[in-house]
Amino acid sequence: MVGVINNFGGFYHTEFYVHELRMNGADIQAPHLNESEYLTRITGKTVFLGFIHMKYLEKATVEKLLSERRVNGPFLGLADFVARVEIGLEQLLILIRMTCFRFTGKTKQELLWEAHFLKNKRKAVVSTNELFRSATTEISFGRKPPEVPDLDETDIRQDILDQIDILEFPLDSPFHLVKDQSVRGIKAREMTQYLGKQVMILGYLVTVKYTRTVKGDVMNFGTFLDRDGDWIDTVHFPPVVKKYPFKGRAIYRIEGKVVEEFGFYSIEVDKLERMAYWNAAD
The missing domain is CATH 1.10.150 (DNA polymerase; domain 1)
Known part of the structure; x- marks a missing residue:
């Protein structure tokens, strides 16, 4: 490494x-x-x-x-x-x-x-x-x-x-920079407990994969880290991509439904919000 x-x-x-x-x-x-x-x-x-x-x-x-x-x-x-x-x-x-x-x-x-x-x-x-x-x-x-x-x-x-x-x-941890420290959400390791349910989680963006549907619409697959350093995978369908696009490397508030396929858990995102960061001038 x-x-x-x-x-x-x-x-x-x-x-x-x-x-x-x-x-x-x-x-x-x-x-x-x-x-x-x-x-x-x-x-x-x-x-x-x-x-x-x-x-x-x-x-x-x-x-x-x-x-x-x-x-x-x-x-x-x-x-x-x-x-x-x-x-x-x-x-x-x-x-x-x-x-x-x-x-x-x-x-x-x-x-x-x-x-x-x-x-x-x-x-x-x-x-x-x-x-x-x-x-x-x-x-x-x-x-x-x-x-x-x-x-x-x-x-x-x-x-x-x-x-x-x-x-x-x-x-x-970049999570120290989140301005509103009261926003917590679940942890990535807890996703198995929320299968099929709506959750909120904070994630530090690692990478975004862009692809297109058969109709040519853009959709995204996101990879994040949670507060504990565990991985979060997300799916962003075209309507969500249009309404809540990624806005650079940052920590995001992720809301959506936990889904599972072949033992692999991810979140189908309904809403994505870039969290405000602290700065010394505040």
């Missing part, structure tokens, strides 16, 4: 091969400054996503990062990294937003603030005897460390939006 991810192969988007790894017991880790390589790698049950998946991160930045790490060892923190790797503020912020510095124990907000301090206010001071620096103590900012102001706690929804922006898919 990691090979498929690295080769960007397969029918589905990279996101869903990562999902299958997680569902099979893998611990999926976002790119990590000291653990990740250019390509995704697996060690035991832990999968470290590669820097290649960060669409705004320049290859030259990754090459400098990896080269410095191989020659002089792991990075001790943000100031140490800035002192050792020539990097612009924009590229540095991408690494921070993707939580690549999470080993420091500092929040994303603290690191973003410190990054601006380091790049715009002062330059980290590297002593002439840096070769003898402690393996556990980060170099100084010069004079004294900055006093970080009180900052709001990290919101997982903002983390997910950063993941979608940089990786083009979420690592945490």
Whole structure:
């Protein structure tokens, strides 16, 4: 599966091969400054996503990062990294937003603030005897460390939006982004209990297959994931396709009847609604 991810192969988007790894017991880790390589790698049950998946991160930045790490060892923190790797503020912020510095124990907000301090206010001071620096103590900012102001706690929804922006898919559950969290519905694994009945379920769109009836009308077959990561299959007949078309990758409220054929359960959709997402401006 990691090979498929690295080769960007397969029918589905990279996101869903990562999902299958997680569902099979893998611990999926976002790119990590000291653990990740250019390509995704697996060690035991832990999968470290590669820097290649960060669409705004320049290859030259990754090459400098990896080269410095191989020659002089792991990075001790943000100031140490800035002192050792020539990097612009924009590229540095991408690494921070993707939580690549999470080993420091500092929040994303603290690191973003410190990054601006380091790049715009002062330059980290590297002593002439840096070769003898402690393996556990980060170099100084010069004079004294900055006093970080009180900052709001990290919101997982903002983390997910950063993941979608940089990786083009979420690592945490996208269902956190649904604005109205009171809308729940049944779970995919409960569909067998509702055979022949009307149900409502929330589904994260995976793919849509378009086909035509013998009369030439368009109908759809949808594939979704529910909150637990289980698969949902849907059938959208022409009248429903016309009235409730798909509106891009998102979470949808699906209403319809549970049907079964040869032991395979799906939903014949009567209504499809794209759910509104949270945003920081709300």
